[in-house]
Structure formats: C-alpha cells, structure tokens
Amino acid sequence: MPQxxxxxxxxxxxxxxxxxxxxxxxxxxxxxxxxFARSAETREVAREIGLCDVVYDDIHDAVRxxxxxVLCVPVGVMxxxxxxxxxxxxxxxxxxxxGSVKGDVINNVMPHLPDGVHFIAGHPxxxxxxxGPRSGxxxxxxxxxxxxxxxxxxxxxxxxxxxxxxxxxxxxxEEMDADHHDLVLAVTSHxxxxxxxxxxxxxxxxxxxxxxxxxxxxxxxxxDFTRIAASDPTMWRDVFLTNKEATLEILGRFTxxxxxxxxxxxxxxxxxxxxxxxxxxxxxRGIIEAGxxxxxxxxxxxxxxxx
Ligand code: NAP
Numbered sequence: 001m002p003q004x005x006x007x008x009x010x011x012x013x014x015x016x017x018x019x020x021x022x023x024x025x026x027x028x029x030x031x032x033x034x035x036f037a038r039s040a041e042t043r044e045v046a047r048e049i050g051l052c053d054v055v056y057d058d059i060h061d062a063v064r065x066x067x068x069x070v071l072c073v074p075v076g077v078m079x080x081x082x083x084x085x086x087x088x089x090x091x092x093x094x095x096x097x098x099g100s101v102k103g104d105v106i107n108n109v110m111p112h113l114p115d116g117v118h119f120i121a122g123h124p125x126x127x128x129x130x131x132g133p134r135s136g137x138x139x140x141x142x143x144x145x146x147x148x149x150x151x152x153x154x155x156x157x158x159x160x161x162x163x164x165x166x167x168x169x170x171x172x173x174e175e176m177d178a179d180h181h182d183l184v185l186a187v188t189s190h191x192x193x194x195x196x197x198x199x200x201x202x203x204x205x206x207x208x209x210x211x212x213x214x215x216x217x218x219x220x221x222x223x224d225f226t227r228i229a230a231s232d233p234t235m236w237r238d239v240f241l242t243n244k245e246a247t248l249e250i251l252g253r254f255t256x257x258x259x260x261x262x263x264x265x266x267x268x269x270x271x272x273x274x275x276x277x278x279x280x281x282x283x284x285r286g287i288i289e290a291g292x293x294x295x296x297x298x299x300x301x302x303x304x305x306x307x
Contacts, residue, residue, distance in 0.1 A: 004165040005067040005094075006031045011059065011081060012072035013037040013046050015127060016098045018136025020070065021051055023169040026138045036062035037133070045133045060088040068165070071097035071109075076238035079108025082119075091116040094158045098124055100185065100235070102149045103178040104242035110151060118158040121149040123181065124171060125189075129230040142170035143291055149178050179246075186246035190239055191254060194247070196228035197236075 008030040010017040017035070024030050035052030036059045037043050046055045056062040063069045063085045071078050078097055089095065095117060099105045102121050113119050126144035128135065146166040150159050163173045176184075203214045203222060214222070240247055264272035287293050 004029050004161060004168060007066045007068075008033045009063045009066035009069045010035045010052060010072055011062065011069060011085070013042050013051060013055075013133045014072060015131050015135040015140075016124065017070065017072035018046075018051050018133050019126075019138065019140035020072070020098075020136075020169060022136055022138035023141055027168045027170075029165060029168045030068075034062045034066065042133055049134065051133050051136075059085060064088050065090055067093055068162075069093060069095045071095065071099070074234050074238045075099040075101045075105055075242050078105045079112065082109040083112040086112045086114050086117075089114055089117045094118040094120060094162060096120050096122045096162055098122060100189070100239050101243040102147075102181045106149065106151050106178055118155050119151060120154055120159055120162050121151070121178070122162065122166070123147045123149070123185075124166070124169075126171070127231075129227055129232075131232040131235070139170070141166070144171055146171035146173050147181055148173060148175050149181055150175065182243050182246045183249070186243060186250045190243055190247045191250040193228055193231065193236060194240065194251065195254070196225040199225045200229040 008024065010021060010033065013035050014037075021033055021035070024033060032053045035043075035046055035055045036057075037046065037055075040057075043055050043057065046052055059081075067090070069085065069089065071081055073081055078099055082095065095109070095113070096119070097105055097109070099121070100123060102123060106119075106121050109119055109121075124141055124144060124146040126140050126146075128140075146169075148159065148162060148166070159175070166173045199222070207214045218226070261273070261276065263269070264276075288295055
C-alpha cells in the first residue's frame with residue numbers, strides 16, 4: 001500500500017484516532033503521524049504508549065505541516081476546533097472528520113475553511129463502547145464501512161485520495177449526502193442507542209424494587225443493551241443535539257410500532273407478533289450475509305467488539 005499522505009495529524013486522541021493510528025502503521029499509510037489532545041493527561045498517555053510519532057502540546061504545531069488533518073473530537077466541538085486551526089493549515093491540505101453526524105459538522109466547519117484547503121467529511125461505521133487513547137486497535141475498521149460526505153464542489157482528487165486512505169485502513173468506502181447519512185444513521189445507530197439508554201434506565205429504576213436481581217440474572221437481551229448504554233456520554237449527548245430532526249423522525253415511527261406491538265400483546269394477537277418477529281429475523285440474517293456481523297453468540301463480551 002503506497003503512502004497516501006506524507007504527514008497526517010490526528011486532533012483528539014481517543015478510540016477512533018488511536019485505531020486510525022495503529023491501522024496507519026499496520027499499512028504504512030503515512031510517513032509521519034502527529035497528534036494533539038486537549039488534556040495533558042491524554043497527551044501523556046499517548047506518549048507513553050507510542051500513539052503518534054510526535055504528540056504536540058500545541059494544536060497549531062500538530063497540524064501545521066500536515067497533508068491530512070483528521071478531526072477526532074466530539075461532534076459538538078468540530079466547528080470550534082476547525083476555527084482554532086484554520087490559520088495554521090498548509091495550503092492544499094485536506095481536513096476530514098470522523099463524527100457520527102454529518103449535516104451539523106459540515107455547517108459548522110465550512111465557514112472556517114481557508115481558501116485552498118479541502119474539507120471532506122467522513123464517518124467510519126465502526127466503534128466500541130470504550131473510549132480514550134488506550135482503547136484503539138488496528139483492526140477496528142477492517143471490512144467496516146466508511147461513509148464520505150464531500151460538500152458540494154469538493155475536489156475529486158482530494159476525495160479519491162481520502163477514499164484510498166480509508167481503504168488502506170481496512171474499510172469499504174461509499175459516498176453519501178449529509179441528509180441521507182444522518183437519516184440512515186438515525187435508524188441504524190442513533191435511535192437504537194437511545195432505546196438502549198432508556199431500557200437500561202428503566203432497569204435501573206426497577207432494580208430498587210427487585211433488589212439487585214436485574215444485574216444478577218442479567219440475560220442476553222438486557223446485557224446487549226447495557227453494552228450499548230455504556231457508550232461515551234459526551235459523544236452521545238452531541239449526537240442527539242446535532243441529529244435532532246432525523247432522530248425524532250425515527251423515534252416517532254418507533255413509538256407507533258411499539259404501540260402496535262403493545263396492542264397485539266394486550267389483545268393476544270399471536271399472529272401479529274409472530275409475523276413481526278419473522279420479518280425482523282430476516283434482517284439479522286441479511287446483516288450476517290453482508291459480512292457486518294458474525295453469528296457467534298458472544299453477547300458483547302469478546303474484546304474489541306464493534307458496534
Ligand atoms: P473518545 O475516545 O472519547 O475521544 C475523544 C477525544 O476528543 C479525546 O481526545 C478528547 O480529549 C477530545 N475532546 C473531547 N471533548 C473535547 C472538547 N470539548 N474540545 C476538544 N477536544 C475534546 O471519542 P471517540 O470514540 O474517538 O469519538 C471521536 C469522534 O468519532 C466523535 O465525533 C464520534 O462521534 C465519532 N465516532 C465514534 C464512534 C464510536 O463508536 N466511539 C464511532 C464512529 C465515529 P481528552 O482526551 O483530552 O479529553
């Protein structure tokens with residue numbers, strides 16, 4: 001795999017950035033990788049574990065000579081970070097991000113983009129419930145999708161280069177527009193996370209009544225919810241604040257379906273329940289056939305499980 005960029009800067013050094021670093025090293029995708037994180041503690045851990053070739057205390061030093069700058073911070077601060085680094089970017093450089101919401105990020109980043117610098121939004125559909133600089137691993141993106149969302153008028157060469165870069169990290173790449181991305185992700189990721197948070201919250205309330213039995217006898221369904229509901233609170237707060245419309249649209253549909261199932265249970269309508277569960281089972285098979293999960297029943301306990 002040829003070197004895609006001489007110098008790559010990672011801004012934010014958590015799960016996604018650290019996984020990108022190890023995957024870049026595995027494939028030899030960059031000559032030098034620089035890094036920056038806002039807290040001295042994260043920068044210290046990064047130096048200790050060899051995450052990035054150089055970790056800078058100053059964000060401007062980290063991005064100054066970079067050919068590719070990857071914003072790996074929560075969605076809610078992408079615009080602010082872009083504003084901060086704008087004056088230090090190299091002409092001809094590409095800036096991308098890995099945020100889970102695209103419309104809001106593009107709207108907040110584009111006003112600060114200097115002339116002669118490209119911005120191509122991105123989102124790897126890979127993650128775990130762990131966060132921080134120690135949580136990354138090189139295989140995170142293998143055979144997962146990375147969606148690129150180039151704003152209108154983006155340079156085709158810059159897009160092609162970023163696509164090859166993500167392919168080098170192990171991902172399959174597709175392009176999408178921002179609204180479509182945000183709606184698809186509301187269905188596949190954002191609403192399910194909210195439902196998991198809710199279910200675990202309900203069980204937590206109930207725990208007081210059942211005296212710890214919810215945890216003690218925790219079965220597969222609930223355990224899977226707790227794994228998802230252990231995801232980073234900052235990241236998920238920002239996702240719901242920034243993908244408001246699409247998430248509310250999907251939650252509205254979800255509520256309607258839930259009422260229909262509630263009615264079927266109340267009325268003892270077994271046919272309705274059976275047909276519904278037969279249809280949903282086929283979706284699970286489709287995901288396995290598409291290579292996006294395995295049939296292995298690990299209930300989220302294996303290390304590095306991907307959401
Ligand atoms: P993470 O492990 O929690 O790391 C987040 C990084 O952002 C840390 O280095 C943190 O700095 C920094 N940061 C947090 N708040 C900040 C602020 N207000 N200003 C500047 N820097 C700040 O997060 P992650 O899972 O890598 O997520 C990073 C991005 O990837 C998010 O936009 C998320 O939506 C997206 N994403 C996540 C997943 C997933 O499953 N986790 C999957 C796909 C995409 P400190 O360490 O110094 O606090």
